[in-house]
Amino acid sequence: MEILIVEDEKKIADSLKKGLGELSYEVNVAYDGTMGEKMFAQQKYDLVILDINLPGINGIELCKIIRQQNKSVPVLMLTTFGSVPDKVEGFDAGADDYMVKPFSFDELIVRIRALLRRSQQENLPVGNLLQLADLEMNLDTKQVTRSGIVIPLTAKEFLLLEYLLRNKRRVVSRADIGEHVWNIDFDTNTNTIDVYINYLRKKIDKNFDPKLIHTQVGFGYIMKEHD
Ligand code: CA
Numbered sequence: 001m002e003i004l005i006v007e008d009e010k011k012i013a014d015s016l017k018k019g020l021g022e023l024s025y026e027v028n029v030a031y032d033g034t035m036g037e038k039m040f041a042q043q044k045y046d047l048v049i050l051d052i053n054l055p056g057i058n059g060i061e062l063c064k065i066i067r068q069q070n071k072s073v074p075v076l077m078l079t080t081f082g083s084v085p086d087k088v089e090g091f092d093a094g095a096d097d098y099m100v101k102p103f104s105f106d107e108l109i110v111r112i113r114a115l116l117r118r119s120q121q122e123n124l125p126v127g128n129l130l131q132l133a134d135l136e137m138n139l140d141t142k143q144v145t146r147s148g149i150v151i152p153l154t155a156k157e158f159l160l161l162e163y164l165l166r167n168k169r170r171v172v173s174r175a176d177i178g179e180h181v182w183n184i185d186f187d188t189n190t191n192t193i194d195v196y197i198n199y200l201r202k203k204i205d206k207n208f209d210p211k212l213i214h215t216q217v218g219f220g221y222i223m224k225e226h227d
Helices: 010-022 033-042 059-069 084-092 105-122 155-166 174-182 192-205
Strands: 002-006 026-030 047-051 075-080 097-101 129-132 135-138 143-146 213-216 220-223
Touching: 002 010, 002 033, 010 026, 010 105, 026 033, 033 059, 047 059, 047 105, 059 075, 059 084, 075 084, 075 105, 084 097, 097 105, 129 155, 135 155, 155 174, 155 192, 155 220, 174 192, 174 220, 192 213
Parallel strands: 002 026, 002 047, 047 075, 075 097
Antiparallel strands: 129 135, 135 143, 213 220
């Protein structure tokens, strides 16, 4: 989970980064609105924590810019105590939730988890179906087909394919795969992932066109229809 914090109060920003980092969130910090806009454009985030009073572009403006680029990323706004107009403006600009400073870290975590849970559910495909070209993966029945032909997968192959498909058209590194499909302590020095990618290729790509699993040399793997 990647979180962007845009907050000019360095002390707050840094303690949030540290606390969230300890809970295994990947956190980047921008100390002003202009930097926040740049960082948001550069990479995909799962959640944005946005202070309202910022130098450069203020939080309300930045929230509007974020919404133009991405309708679904949850935005949690930080506002100063008693500033009701801030809250209203924040929601109007597309914020999903707000917290009044000073707040407890535990309260923030509760809100973050709720927002992430909600956005993940909303992003679930209809009928729990993941799809790319003629490849279909039904998450309810655990059935995988290509051109309507059923392809039996082991549980691990299924999990790996699910992760790749959820991130289709996006490069995922071996470290990403290790962490999400195996576990957080996965030793990326072994060739386990490459072995499983080969199993998958034999099953879903070998006898079909176009090939869907591609190696991005030096980066990892990507699932897409075209080279
Ligand atoms: Ca501020």
